[in-house]
Amino acid sequence: MIAGERIALRVPRLDDAEKLYAVVTSDPEVTRYLAWPPHRGVEETRAVITGLFNVGGDHTWLITLRDGDELVGQIGYFHTAPYAVQLGYALGRRYWGRGLAGEALQLVVDHLRSDPALYRAAASVHPDNARSMRVLERAGFTLEARQARAQLFPNLAPEPQDALLYGMALR
DSSP, rough: OOOOOSEEEEEOOOOOHHHHHIIIIIITTTTTTSSOOOOSSHHHHHHHHTTTOTTTTTTEEEEEEEOOOEEEEEEEEEEEEEEEEEEEEOOGGGGGHHHHHHHHHHHHHHHHTTOOTEEEEEEEEEEHHHHHHHHHHHHTEEEEEEEEEEEOTTTTOSSOOEEEEEEEEOO
């Protein structure tokens, strides 16, 4: 577990599936700018927890409030190279605007900086996702490029869309 001032990051458990489904994975507004569609049932969320989280060098944590372990979102990264990672996060809609995503992102960046093998962190954002851009910029990420037709956002369109690449040197 990684603890912050208001939140904690912890490894997901199978019994988190119902809460994660209710707060994050089933909500079309939460998943709007993500690379996967809303889950159709709690079984799909359970399968993701079982099959995808914390495989190899990739890491996903649940974001919880420190007072009471209330689940508010998820955050994680995967390696794009031995020295670089790509970050992603999603926060339940009722928790938007409180700075919780930024706090979670800062905790993960601090965690990444403790690994001497990592030199770079990046995140891709849809150009219309102003909230996520602000979270990244406040955490010290810099807009590096607009990538034409670089990423699928299946909740917006069936074809690849432009993506904004944000990056940060970790050391």
